[in-house]
Amino acid sequence: MAIVALGLLQFIVPLASPWLTKILIDDVLGQKPDSGWTLQRVVTTFAVLYGVSVIVSFARNNVTSRLGSRMVAGIRRQLYEHIQKLSQRFYDSRQVGSILSRVINDVNGAQNLVGSNVINVAFDMIMVIFAACFLFSLNVKLALLSLWILPIYYLTFTNLNVRIRFASRSVNRQMERISGVLVERISGMKIVQSFNREQTELQRFDRQSEQHINHSLSAQLLSNTLGRISQTVGYSGTLITWAIGGALVLQGEMTIGSLVAFNAYLGQLYGPIQRFAEVNVTIQNAMTNIERIFEVFDIEPDVKNAERPLPIKNCAGDIRFDNVSFTYETELPVSKGDKGAPVDPDIVEKMKPPKSFYWIPPKTKPDPPPTTIETRVALKRISFHAKPGQVVALVGPSGAGKSTLINFIPRFYDVNEGAVYVDGRNIKEYDIYDLRKQIAVVLQDNILFSGTVYDNIAYGRPEATMEEVFEAAKAANAHEFITKWDKGYDTVLGERGVRLSGGQKQRLAIARALLKDPRILILDEATSALDAESEELVTEALNNLMKNRTTFVIAHRLATVVRADQIIVIDNGEIAECGTHDELMKRNGLYRELYSKQLKAMRPKGMEQYMLR
Numbered sequence: 001m002a003i004v005a006l007g008l009l010q011f012i013v014p015l016a017s018p019w020l021t022k023i024l025i026d027d028v029l030g031q032k033p034d035s036g037w038t039l040q041r042v043v044t045t046f047a048v049l050y051g052v053s054v055i056v057s058f059a060r061n062n063v064t065s066r067l068g069s070r071m072v073a074g075i076r077r078q079l080y081e082h083i084q085k086l087s088q089r090f091y092d093s094r095q096v097g098s099i100l101s102r103v104i105n106d107v108n109g110a111q112n113l114v115g116s117n118v119i120n121v122a123f124d125m126i127m128v129i130f131a132a133c134f135l136f137s138l139n140v141k142l143a144l145l146s147l148w149i150l151p152i153y154y155l156t157f158t159n160l161n162v163r164i165r166f167a168s169r170s171v172n173r174q175m176e177r178i179s180g181v182l183v184e185r186i187s188g189m190k191i192v193q194s195f196n197r198e199q200t201e202l203q204r205f206d207r208q209s210e211q212h213i214n215h216s217l218s219a220q221l222l223s224n225t226l227g228r229i230s231q232t233v234g235y236s237g238t239l240i241t242w243a244i245g246g247a248l249v250l251q252g253e254m255t256i257g258s259l260v261a262f263n264a265y266l267g268q269l270y271g272p273i274q275r276f277a278e279v280n281v282t283i284q285n286a287m288t289n290i291e292r293i294f295e296v297f298d299i300e301p302d303v304k305n306a307e308r309p310l311p312i313k314n315c316a317g318d319i320r321f322d323n324v325s326f327t328y329e330t331e332l333p334v335s336k337g338d339k340g341a342p343v344d345p346d347i348v349e350k351m352k353p354p355k356s357f358y359w360i361p362p363k364t365k366p367d368p369p370p371t372t373i374e375t376r377v378a379l380k381r382i383s384f385h386a387k388p389g390q391v392v393a394l395v396g397p398s399g400a401g402k403s404t405l406i407n408f409i410p411r412f413y414d415v416n417e418g419a420v421y422v423d424g425r426n427i428k429e430y431d432i433y434d435l436r437k438q439i440a441v442v443l444q445d446n447i448l449f450s451g452t453v454y455d456n457i458a459y460g461r462p463e464a465t466m467e468e469v470f471e472a473a474k475a476a477n478a479h480e481f482i483t484k485w486d487k488g489y490d491t492v493l494g495e496r497g498v499r500l501s502g503g504q505k506q507r508l509a510i511a512r513a514l515l516k517d518p519r520i521l522i523l524d525e526a527t528s529a530l531d532a533e534s535e536e537l538v539t540e541a542l543n544n545l546m547k548n549r550t551t552f553v554i555a556h557r558l559a560t561v562v563r564a565d566q567i568i569v570i571d572n573g574e575i576a577e578c579g580t581h582d583e584l585m586k587r588n589g590l591y592r593e594l595y596s597k598q599l600k601a602m603r604p605k606g607m608e609q610y611m612l613r
C-alpha cells in the first residue's frame, strides 16, 4: 500500500513539469500581464515539487527494498519448509547443488521482480496512460499521430518476450547443472585431487560456463534487439511530432509552449516503454525463476501424514512387516538427443519456442526436462515380526535390500505393497513426527553438522540438560576424548565433522541417539575396520545403546550377528532364511555359507574385527 501511495505521489512531478513549462513559455516569456507574479508562483511550485519528489523517491526506494528482501526471505523459507517435507525419492533423483540452485539462485532472481526497476515499470505503465490524457488535452490530432506506434510496440514485445523467456529458461537450467556438478566435486575434492583430475574438472567447468554464457548472450541479444526497435520507433514518433507540431505552430494552431509541453509528455509516453524494454530481460528472467520455484512447490510429498494421524504415546516397539514389496522409481534425465545422438550430461540444450507469430501473449509453460523413469525391484514379499526389545540382525550379500528394508520404519519411503505395523497399527496411520520421535538412526557414515560437539549431541533433543548430554556421551564412550580437547564440549566441528576420526564420529552419533532415548533403533554398523581399541569402545557404546530397545541392525560384525534374537538373511530382495544363529547354522543354507566365508577371511587377532556381509 505504502509503495502504491508513494508511487502515485511520484507521478506529480513528471506530469506537472511540462504543464508548468508551458505556462513559463506562453505566459511568462510571452510577456503576458502579471508575468512577474506568475514566474514567482511557477518557480515556487517547481521548488516544492522537486523537494517532494526527492523525499518521495527516498521513501519509496526504502519501502521497495524492504518489501523485496522480506518477500524473498519468505519465499526461501517456504521453499526450504516444502523441501524438508519431500521424501527420499525427491533427493534420490536430484543433485544437492541443483536443489541449492533453486533455493539460492532462483529465489534471488525472483527478487528482481519486486526490485525498484520492476516496480518502476508498473508505475511507468500508469504514467503512459496519464501522459496520453495530457497529450489529448493539448492537441487531439497530434496525440492521435503520436499513438500510432503503440501497436508496433505491443507486437514487438509480445513476440520477442516469448523468445527471451525461453532463452532465460535455458540460462537457469544450465546454472542448475553447474551448481550440481560444483557441489558434488567440491565435497569430493579429495577424490578429484587423488586422481589428478583438476584439469579435466576445470575443462568441464569451462564447457558448462561457456554454454551458460551462450544462453545468456542470446537472451541479451534478443533484449537488445527489443530495446533498439523500441528506440527506433520512439525516435520516429518524436520526429513526426516535431515536423507536424512545428507546422501547426507555424500555422498558429498551437502555441510554442503547448508544443514544448507536448514533446515533454511524449517523453513520458515513450520513455517508460523504452525503460521497460531495457529491464525486460531481468523481468523475463525473474519470471522463469518464479516458474522454477513453483515447479518445486508443485511436487507433492509422497510420504505424508494421514488425514487424522494418530499420536504415539508409550510406544512398545513391536514391529511387523507384512508382505512388503518395494520398487525404486528413479527419474533420470534422458541421455539421448532428438536424433538419438548422445547428449552431453553437463550441457543443457537451448530451449526454443515454436516458430509462430503471436497476436496475443502466449502463456508459455516450461517444458519439463526430458526424463525417463528407471525402476528397480528392491524387495519382494518380506514378512517378519520383531518383538519389543529384540535385536534383529539383517545380513545378506551387498545390494540384497537390507538398507531399503530399514528405510520403511522411519518412513523415509513408503512401501508399494503390503504394510509395516508398529504396535499393531499400520505405520501410515501414525503422525510421522511422533513416529520419528520413537526412532534413532545410526548410520555408517554418520553426518555431524558444523557447530559445537555439544550441539551435535543435543541435536535430537535440544531441551536436554547438560547432565543428560554428558551422561549420553559417557555411555557412548565419547566423554573421555571430548574432555581431552581444550574446549571440551564447546569444540567446533568442521563441516560434516571432518576433524574427527571414524571411531570418534561414530561414538558422537551414538551419544546423539542415546540422548534421544528412542524405542526403536536402526543401526548400520560401520564396515571400515576400526582399530582394536576403538572397536571395543564403539561395541561397548552400541551395547549400551541397544539395551531395552527394538533394534534393527545391518550387521557386519559376527559378534552382533551371533547375539541377535533373530537373524534375517536377505538375498536378492527376498528373505532367504530367518532364525537364530544356531538354527541357521544347522540349516546349511546361505547364512552358513556367508558365515564360513567370513570365518575364512578372519585374521587371528579376533573375530570381532571382521564383518559379515
Ligand SMILES: Nc1ncnc2c1ncn2[C@@H]1O[C@H](COP(=O)(O)OP(=O)(O)OP(=O)(O)O)[C@@H](O)[C@H]1O
Pocket (backbone or CB within 6 Å): 092, 328, 329, 330, 376, 377, 378, 396, 397, 398, 399, 400, 401, 402, 403, 404, 405
Ligand atoms: N535410491 C535408490 N534408487 C534406486 N535403486 C536403489 C536405491 N537404493 C538402492 N537401490 C537398489 O536397490 C537394491 C537394494 O539396495 P540396498 O541399498 O537396500 O542394498 P543393501 O543390501 O543395503 O546393500 P549394501 O550391503 O551394499 O549396503 C540394489 O540393487 C540397489 O542398487
